[in-house]
Amino acid sequence: MLLHYFTWLDDMDKDHANKLLFPDDPQDVPRAVKLIRTIIHLAKIDPTKPPYTDHNRIPDVDTIIDFEAIKMLAQILHHLLEPFVDPTLSLSQQVSYISTCSHLLFCQYCLNHAAFLLNQLYYDITTAMKNIIFCIAKQLWLDSSSKFSLLDVRTDQVEVLFALIWMCGGHNSTVNYKQGIDCLCSACNISDIYSQNPDLHCGHCQLNFTCSEHVDHINHGMWQGDTVVHNCNLQAAWSDGHAVAVSILSTSPLFPEDYDFNRIFSVEDIDLMCVFGGGKYPSINQEDEGEDRTVLPQVDSQGTDTPLQLQALDALDEELQIISATKEDEEPLLSFEDQLENEMESGLVEGFMGPSSSTNSETNVAHHPSHPSPPSSKGIHPLDYLFYKGKWVHKASVCQLLLNKDLSAKSHD
DSSP states (O other): OHHHHHTTSTTOOHHHHHHHHSOSOTTOHHHHHHHHHHHHHHTTOOTTSTTTSOTTSOOOHHHHHHHHHHHHHHHHHHHHHHHHHOTTOOHHHHHHHHHHHHHHHHHHHHHHGGGTSOHHHHHHHHHHHHHHHHHHHHHHHHHTTSBOOGGGGTTHHHHHHHHHHHHHTTTOTTOOHHHHHHHHHHHHHHHHHHHHOGGGOOTTTTOOTTSGGGGGGOOGGGOOSOOBGGGOOHHHHHHHHHHHHHHHHHTSSSOGGGGOHHHHTTSTTOOSSSTTSTTOOTTTOGGGTTSOOOSOOOOOTTOOSSOHHHHHHHHHHHHHHHHHHHHHHHSOOOOHHHHHHHHHHHTOSBTOSGGGGBOSSTTOBOOOTTSOOOOOBTTBOGGGEEEETTEEEEHHHHHHHHHOTTOOOOTTO
């Protein structure tokens, strides 16, 4: 989708868009920042106006829906990136940006779960946000008159140490273990000297912040905003970010109850990290990742302690346990491979019955009226899915499970 719409921007052809979306170096930070800013710039386009829609013509509905998603993604990326790269922001403004990003991520993850963001990535981002707020609060107790920089919670120090090791090794990429240890010791000694004599360290004085390719090497000397800790009211800044998030979401197609954070967080054990309550965190509770948790927890209108949906889930779990116990008494437990083989032999796996089950159209998959419709959208081919145990499973997931018995299935498998 982005590859298609990037060509709508000035000075952006398909080759350039391909390089942005599929870089040769996945760790190319400047290119990643450029990609983020390109998405933000793309979100400013109004697809309902010329030249994207001709006069007296109805705008394309699919294009409008795509741009609604792009605008939401751009807002999230904007509030995630700017606190680290805009040197004019004060500490209060940085906290406000972090709060807005956290609330937007939470809302979208609640509604779309892993279809929106990988569990691991969501947990990593929210953990980083939490760490920043905790560090600011800790600094308030230690020395409120000092400055606090978000650069200190990044990996700059690790990058500098790596650069020193690289320098001590003569830029040799084929060092052995002993040489690597010697270079590490020398780099640590140099780092200690710089930490005790900061006037000797010139930092990144040769890098120009105005050049986008050096955006990943911003240093403390470049920051112009007020970062003195006692000038930052954490509660007020966080509330400001919450209000901005609500304002952004109110212009989206979502229902108001989807971003009623006061109501959502009134449910016990639910917060920005423990999204669905119950002490379960994304990517941490591996055994629960296969469970469908794409629906927002609801608060009981009668004021009971347990949400209605959680009560329904508990009842469903009890029914499943009873059914499982009954089946164990009636027939021996089969492995996934045996069950899949039996299903295929009996012809119950839809869409995998050879030429007779499909026709010329990709969307014409053998479909029983009682079964849910197979996945279908842009870039999704229904023939790539098998109907198994009440849901459509991608053939790649089946192959993974068959070929690798020790595979730990993820939430999307």
